[in-house]
Amino acid sequence: MPARSLADSTLDIAGVDFADLVRRYQSMVFSIAQHFLTETAAAEELAQDVFLQLHATLPTLKSEEHVKFWLRKVTAHRCIDFQRRRKLPQVSLDEAPEPMTPAQSSDPLVARRLQQFVASLPEKPRLIVILRYQEDMLPEDIAAVLAMPVATVKSHLQRSLALLRDKVTRTMGQVTI
Amino acid sequence: MTETNKNPNLLEDALRNAVRREDAPEGFVLKVLARAEQQNSAANDAQRTSWLSLFSQPALRWSAVAAVTIAMAIGTIYYRNLQRQRAEGEAAKQQLMLALRIAGSKLQLAKEKVNEINTSRPEPQPQNSSPRSRS
Numbered sequence: 001m002p003a004r005s006l007a008d009s010t011l012d013i014a015g016v017d018f019a020d021l022v023r024r025y026q027s028m029v030f031s032i033a034q035h036f037l038t039e040t041a042a043a044e045e046l047a048q049d050v051f052l053q054l055h056a057t058l059p060t061l062k063s064e065e066h067v068k069f070w071l072r073k074v075t076a077h078r079c080i081d082f083q084r085r086r087k088l089p090q091v092s093l094d095e096a097p098e099p100m101t102p103a104q105s106s107d108p109l110v111a112r113r114l115q116q117f118v119a120s121l122p123e124k125p126r127l128i129v130i131l132r133y134q135e136d137m138l139p140e141d142i143a144a145v146l147a148m149p150v151a152t153v154k155s156h157l158q159r160s161l162a163l164l165r166d167k168v169t170r171t172m173g174q175v176t177i
Numbered sequence: 178m179t180e181t182n183k184n185p186n187l188l189e190d191a192l193r194n195a196v197r198r199e200d201a202p203e204g205f206v207l208k209v210l211a212r213a214e215q216q217n218s219a220a221n222d223a224q225r226t227s228w229l230s231l232f233s234q235p236a237l238r239w240s241a242v243a244a245v246t247i248a249m250a251i252g253t254i255y256y257r258n259l260q261r262q263r264a265e266g267e268a269a270k271q272q273l274m275l276a277l278r279i280a281g282s283k284l285q286l287a288k289e290k291v292n293e294i295n296t297s298r299p300e301p302q303p304q305n306s307s308p309r310s311r312s
Contacts, residue, residue, distance in 0.1 A: 022209050026201040035196045044202050051209045052216060114195035133192040165188055 018058060021067060022051050028068075028135065029075050035130045036079040038119045046082055050075050072135065073145045076127050083123060110172065117167045125160040128153055 029050050033043035053074060054067070061067050118129055124146070131142045139157065143150040232238045 018213065019206060019210055022206045026205050026209075027198045030201040030205065031196075031198040034199060040202065044205065047201065047205070048209050048212060052212055055213045055216065110191055111195040114191055118192070118196060129192065130196055133189065134196040134198060136193075161188065164192070168188065 016064065016067075018055055021054070021058075021064075025068065025071055026051075029071055031134055032072070032075045032127075032130055033079055035115070035118065035134060036126060037082065038115070042082065042086075046078055047075070050078055069145065072131065072137075076131070076145055079127065080123050110168075113172060114164070114168070117164050120167075121160055121163070124148075125156045128156045129160050129164075132157060 026047065030043055030047040033046045033050075034040060037043050037046070050071060054071065057070070058067075061070055118126060121129060127146065128142055131137045131145065132139070137145070139150050139153045143153045146153070232241065
């Protein structure tokens with residue numbers, strides 16, 4: 001989210017209960033980590049760490065919009081750090097694990113395969129796809145969270161979509177969504 | 178050929194469905210709150226023990242003792258000097274008061290003498306005879 005929007009927000013964070021913030025944003029933070037790492041235990045640990053960091057940083061945050069922006073940003077950076085620290089290999093499509101949570105789509109197979117395809121994307125494009133389609137964020141907002149130019153975000157999105165479309169065609173050519 | 182391949186919106190919709198938000202594991206909030214509480218108490222303990230732990234090093238402990246001793250000695254000397262100066266000042270003040278009293282009484286005596294002389298002296302007679310009549 002651009003800095004201007006954060007400053008404009010009138011919500012006062014001083015009276016907000018930390019437990020309430022955890023309840024409200026647990027799904028968001030956990031899901032970003034889960035879709036990025038595709039490992040429930042690691043995703044839970046990372047999400048807990050993010051909220052602990054929020055607990056320490058909360059007095060410096062000015063509004064609830066600021067908290068949301070901060071949570072997305074810290075989660076995204078922690079996901080990348082976590083993967084690099086663990087030296088997790090880049091998952092190839094064939095090696096991508098089955099998603100832990102079964103997709104609840106009209107066609108669970110397609111959703112599950114798409115989760116695998118997303119997990120096989122490189123770090124930054126994967127995060128961009130997750131933020132775009134899980135959080136429904138605009139490229140401008142994703143650019144602010146990941147501290148990168150908007151054009152780069154758009155380019156990653158286009159290439160990722162082309163890649164995913166290609167994978168869908170190659171592996172599920174006979175399946176109709 | 179899939180429909181998603183033909184229509185980009187379908188692929189995007191399928192992606193939205195695939196990476197939609199999921200519920201956090203059960204008890205997530207409680208775990209976070211417990212860890213936050215633990216973090217708080219650990220931080221408080223660290224704060225309490227951080228300055229005391231300095232004195233666990235012998236060099237620092239003796240330096241602290243020496244610093245306190247020197248400070249106390251300097252304080253005592255300073256306090257005694259102050260007291261001595263005050264006593265000297267008080268004595269000087271007493272002497273000055275005595276001198277002023279003596280000078281005052283001397284002045285009073287002198288004034289009385291002058292008054293006495295003035296009252297005992299006869300009034301001078303007016304001299305109105307001409308030099309011609311005297312001859």
